[in-house]
Amino acid sequence: MAVNLQIPSESDIFPVAGVEIGVTEAGIRKANRRDLTVFKLAEGTSVAGVFTRNRFRAAPVQVCEAHLAAGGPIRALVVNTGNANAGTGAEGLQKAQDTCAALGKLLGVPAEQVLPFSTGVILEPLPLDRLTAALPDALARLGANEWFNAAHGIMTTDTLPKIHSRQVQIGGRTITITGISKGAGMIRPNMATMLSFLATDAGIAQPLLRTLATDLANRSFNRITVDGDTSTNDSFIIAATGQSGLNITSPSDPHYADLRDALGAAALDLAQKIVRDAEGATKFITVRVEQAHNAEEALKVAYSVAHSPLVKTAFFASDPNLGRILCAIGYAGVDDLDVSRLRLWLDDVLVARDGGRNPDYQEADGQRVMKQAEIEVRVALGRGQAAETVYTCDFSHEYVSINADYRS
């Protein structure tokens, strides 16, 4: 029941020169399921990542951070589903390192040039033997046109694959940007159990790519929420192979803004696709908070609305029970909020002003908007100039069903 999630046909997915992908079945948790994906990156590729801030950072997240911090090249990524290798202590850390070593050995690169990713159940030992036993088959399947399979290979409770692929003209060159994402619950990236891998054949110097990765994440994956649960495994990786011939080393490069915008659009699309396919989602909700004192305050109010189970169930019911939105704004923690200055819109319908219902508001107008599959909640706080937007979904029976049955 994903909400307006567009899936490109396989023929519309552009391979990224310098990136090969192999997907196979390792039987990590269940048999007959593509659950192991390897990305092989050409020499000269820059790689940067942004990871969860959950204190229970999964073992693979810790290894990714260590390998990226070492500053050497990154030549491969290995992703398993079915097990998060999180809450697994020292043994889990060793297994994540062993995974890198096993793949590195097969590829002829040091373990430190491999990044591991896991998603699935927390607190259970990773079946390392099954994972490493399947690596040769994943490598045997390496190919440039495997993005569609990879998007399937990283799915857990996702109902649809999430792929963004686009070519743009920058500096007289055709630049390819292709990426995938997954994540359906435990989603409030900071980062959130989301994984996203974005690649371009543009070249971006390593220090610049690091800054850019954080910047992109903060305007995409770090602005979505399904259930407020920031996962232990969230990872966003961007790889720039440089094989298009366009190479950018500084933000003052005249082509940097175009490339950043194209990558930003890709990251936002991949992030929104996670919300569109969120567990049980029937509505795609944009919460925009304007006229805040600062960005932090705007986000506080936006997340308060986006996380309220009462607001989310009202969206599910298409019920314009909009007092629930005011209530969520009221408890967001803005202690000196003057509610008489606040205005609330549902799409173009002004619902509340002067501390109460807009006298011109008609229930029929609210009802009309609430029935839509995509809805914008807009709040003007009347306190300043900052604005922030977060993306979320409604809260349905299906969410409860999925999460009450996930391990069964």
Next chain:
Amino acid sequence: MAVNLQIPSESDIFPVAGVEIGVTEAGIRKANRRDLTVFKLAEGTSVAGVFTRNRFRAAPVQVCEAHLAAGGPIRALVVNTGNANAGTGAEGLQKAQDTCAALGKLLGVPAEQVLPFSTGVILEPLPLDRLTAALPDALARLGANEWFNAAHGIMTTDTLPKIHSRQVQIGGRTITITGISKGAGMIRPNMATMLSFLATDAGIAQPLLRTLATDLANRSFNRITVDGDTSTNDSFIIAATGQSGLNITSPSDPHYADLRDALGAAALDLAQKIVRDAEGATKFITVRVEQAHNAEEALKVAYSVAHSPLVKTAFFASDPNLGRILCAIGYAGVDDLDVSRLRLWLDDVLVARDGGRNPDYQEADGQRVMKQAEIEVRVALGRGQAAETVYTCDFSHEYVSINADYRS
């Protein structure tokens, strides 16, 4: 489907000398429903209250605060369900004042001696005419033995009335403590849509009662959460009539501790009853966080667990998917949390230590506890001496059904 909610039989409810109650049907939102309750308090009664900190404080909350701040006696309370009179601006405020004036006129006391309370739908105009038209009938029904009817009269989505009544011996006197509460969703009191009215025939001097009210709320109503939604209308009122002959004017009074403990037990029971009857609840969950650096940190972790939709759906499913609890602890915002020092118990079962699963943990042990109707999650952070406890429930299909249909 309330969880182990005990309801005293009518004959076990002790009236409180100095308190008379009248309950009637005003047709506020629906016909044939007891939705209007009046408490008449004898001369000499001390009254104190604790109210929501939501910035969209409902009109009646604003009026309560003003009337209590004025410092004069309080002689009556008037409570309606079916409409929260919240998000109703200046007009709503006037209606709350007019309600007090109307009841005051009938009782021969100034409007400032009446406290108004409303609970129900937000953002809709209060039908003041229907409310005031029903006041004479409520007064005609005034009686000392109406607590059971009052507990029904203040219910909204509650499935059962919530009543605590007890007599204790203090200083050679029999002291009566009787109270009621309501609230089933939009519950994270700070204060939360909960209302509670607690009365005793002990006398407690006004300034002391004010401090005591906050103290009691912080250890009861401010420690429960259903959905994290702090309502616009939460109110807890305590009235001490003094008619037992016991009168306490200072915390150093030798009988103060006994009375405070008895009132504390009453407040905690009334708060827990709200959780037991929370919307859709099938489990009663106690989350205790120990060895925290300070109380704030302990509460942060406890609420993070108590609010996680993933944790709550796992409880609903009786599924020991306990990694979700670690995950929620990890994103609670304790930035320097050392997960290797943390221990997690489910009742007496040690689930996690040393940053991972306890090697002795058996899934069967977790499963056994998860099937219980009452479960304690205990977390030791290994950081200090502070401990806090919050009470919550699971998250079921029924919660979604109730909140998707509430206004319909």
